Amino acid sequence: MAKGIMIVAEQRDGALRKVSFELASTARKLADQTGDEVSAILLGSGIEGLAAELGKFGVDKVFVGDNAALEPYITEAHAQVTAKIIKDNDPAIVLFGASVQGKDLSARVAAKLAGGLATDCTDVKIDGGKFVAIRPMYAGKCFGEIIFNTAPAMASLRPNVFPAVENAKAGAVTKVDVAVDAQKSKVLEVQKDTSGKVDLTEANIIVSGGRGMKGPDEYKILEELADVLKGTVGASRAAVDAGWRPQKDQVGQTGKVVSPNLYIACGISGAIQHLAGMSSSKCIVAINKDAEAPIFAKADFGVVDDLFKVVPELTVACKKLLA
Amino acid sequence: MNIIACVKQVPDTEAQIKVKADGSGIDDSQIKWVMNPYDEFGVEEALKLKEKNGGDVTIISVGPARAMETIRTALAMGADKGIHISDPALDNADAFVTASALAAAIKGIPYDIIFCGQRAIDDDSGQVGAMLAELLGLPQLTIVTKLDFAGSSVKVIRPIEGAQLSIETSLPCVVTAQKGLNEPRYASLPGIMKAKKKPVDVKNAAALGVATDVKAKVAKFAPPPARAAGKIICGDDAAQKAQELARCLREEAKVI
Numbered sequence: 038m039a040k041g042i043m044i045v046a047e048q049r050d051g052a053l054r055k056v057s058f059e060l061a062s063t064a065r066k067l068a069d070q071t072g073d074e075v076s077a078i079l080l081g082s083g084i085e086g087l088a089a090e091l092g093k094f095g096v097d098k099v100f101v102g103d104n105a106a107l108e109p110y111i112t113e114a115h116a117q118v119t120a121k122i123i124k125d126n127d128p129a130i131v132l133f134g135a136s137v138q139g140k141d142l143s144a145r146v147a148a149k150l151a152g153g154l155a156t157d158c159t160d161v162k163i164d165g166g167k168f169v170a171i172r173p174m175y176a177g178k179c180f181g182e183i184i185f186n187t188a189p190a191m192a193s194l195r196p197n198v199f200p201a202v203e204n205a206k207a208g209a210v211t212k213v214d215v216a217v218d219a220q221k222s223k224v225l226e227v228q229k230d231t232s233g234k235v236d237l238t239e240a241n242i243i244v245s246g247g248r249g250m251k252g253p254d255e256y257k258i259l260e261e262l263a264d265v266l267k268g269t270v271g272a273s274r275a276a277v278d279a280g281w282r283p284q285k286d287q288v289g290q291t292g293k294v295v296s297p298n299l300y301i302a303c304g305i306s307g308a309i310q311h312l313a314g315m316s317s318s319k320c321i322v323a324i325n326k327d328a329e330a331p332i333f334a335k336a337d338f339g340v341v342d343d344l345f346k347v348v349p350e351l352t353v354a355c356k357k358l359l360a
Numbered sequence: 361m362n363i364i365a366c367v368k369q370v371p372d373t374e375a376q377i378k379v380k381a382d383g384s385g386i387d388d389s390q391i392k393w394v395m396n397p398y399d400e401f402g403v404e405e406a407l408k409l410k411e412k413n414g415g416d417v418t419i420i421s422v423g424p425a426r427a428m429e430t431i432r433t434a435l436a437m438g439a440d441k442g443i444h445i446s447d448p449a450l451d452n453a454d455a456f457v458t459a460s461a462l463a464a465a466i467k468g469i470p471y472d473i474i475f476c477g478q479r480a481i482d483d484d485s486g487q488v489g490a491m492l493a494e495l496l497g498l499p500q501l502t503i504v505t506k507l508d509f510a511g512s513s514v515k516v517i518r519p520i521e522g523a524q525l526s527i528e529t530s531l532p533c534v535v536t537a538q539k540g541l542n543e544p545r546y547a548s549l550p551g552i553m554k555a556k557k558k559p560v561d562v563k564n565a566a567a568l569g570v571a572t573d574v575k576a577k578v579a580k581f582a583p584p585p586a587r588a589a590g591k592i593i594c595g596d597d598a599a600q601k602a603q604e605l606a607r608c609l610r611e612e613a614k615v616i
Contacts, residue, residue: 054521109525112490112500137520141502144455144490153454153576156485173584174483178377179386180585181483181578190576221499221533225515226526236521242616266616284505284540285519290373290481291397291539299615310373316584320613322605323590336590338608340601350602358610
């Protein structure tokens with residue numbers, strides 16, 4: 038019978054992604070309730086040393102697949118090995134990160150196993166001995182409680198939502214056979230973003246601007262605030278469609294769904310499709326001169342004033358506080 | 361070349377979503393239905409490939425009777441024919457059942473490349489494209505913002521967190537479209553007239569031999585958790601408000 042909780046760790050360039058620790062901690066918490074073991078799948082090349090780091094966050098056992106063919110990530114190769122390790126070890130629950138890679142991999146693996154997968158979950162629990170995943174649907178306009186009719190139950194967890202808590206376990210390494218078929222896909226080039234900014238989906242603080250920014254040059258004041266707060270600048274669909282900001286900056290139902298600790302919305306009225314993308318943020322600030330803007334209904338703190346006056350003053354005030 | 365684009369009919373992005381009182385589903389009586397925006401990018405890319413290289417574009421959708429409107433929209437944009445997989449047994453299909461139905465329909469026709477949206481904006485699962493690729497034994501390229509076709513292969517750009525990947529894959533393959541891939545065209549009036557006469561094959565689950573038992577099920581729908589009422593920051597001028605806000609973020613919310 039299926040038993041235990043397995044996570045699929047994600048690493049890039051020999052370093053574990055933060056979401057991997059969030060997965061490990063979440064799995065540990067569930068396993069402590071059910072008295073189960075937490076295992077992890079770790080794939081790549083020359084990555085055995087990372088197993089100990091997973092152990093620090095509560096993983097008992099790490100299945101390491103070390104093969105040059107697994108680096109860089111290619112969907113079909115990783116899916117083949119991941120599905121095989123899951124089949125061979127028969128866990129009751131498998132958790133993936135809902136990162137770009139995790140979503141790409143988890144769906145392929147779920148199809149290989151003909152199993153159920155809940156994407157981008159914001160909560161998971163054991164209810165009456167059964168695994169239940171809670172996830173936003175319709176971009177957060179409602180939430181669904183997902184139950185599973187097949188084992189393993191599979192879920193991907195939204196990055197930045199689940200806490201990563203140290204809880205040292207063995208992290209013992211089991212090397213696994215990683216025979217990989219010849220691949221049809223090849224990564225030709227990896228072009229890294231050199232801005233030094235964290236991606237919106239991983240950012241702790243986001244300073245976002247909308248139509249109220251009036252033009253592309255005005256985003257400078259948001260960038261200055263973001264620099265002081267070590268945050269990332271986002272944008273509404275209106276701003277992206279106007280060509281003021283690149284597509285990758287868009288927050289909302291047809292952009293990125295984010296959940297930072299702090300989301301500062303500047304000149305964003307709060308169209309439902311924008312709210313859908315950021316309402317799982319832990320603290321929301323709205324700065325808008327229109328007191329009737331719907332964004333204020335979602336905000337923990339609201340400032341009704343001209344953003345072109347408030348934002349530079351806020352940058353000064355934060356700089357002083359953080360000095 | 362034979363091009364397939366999978367489409368789904370979904371509520372418009374501006375739609376308010378109301379959960380039924382018993383939590384069994386969504387009250388869809390007031391909803392305006394549209395083609396999933398990410399699928400529009402897939403249809404547009406399919407049409408662009410056809411215009412450049414010749415061939416035809418087949419639209420496939422799994423959905424109730426009203427999904428025919430979305431298929432006709434894609435035909436009006438310029439696609440050639442459609443397959444509508446319609447069956448009450450598929451009304452609550454999960455990603456695996458949907459992908460299985462699509463795979464069963466696609467197995468019977470020739471294809472070089474298959475487009476899907478990177479996710480549908482109703483269930484937000486983002487699984488069907490990858491599952492379809494697996495079920496057909498094809499390579500997958502998900503969340504693609506640029507595509508270059510080179511005869512027997514394609515080269516795409518995939519943004520990931522903090523980087524962009526350039527990936528090459530041999531055909532046939534499945535590509536899932538992300539915003540930025542192209543600007544979908546609008547259907548022209550003559551296009552809409554022509555679409556009415558284009559063939560659409562309607563199939564049910566039994567005809568395709570697809571098992572409809574779901575693997576993952578939404579047991580309960582709920583509205584989003586309510587947020588506690590926020591605080592409006594007061595002050596004589598912008599500077600004072602900004603200082604008070606910074607203090608609140610530091611001392612009350614403890615987020616900076």
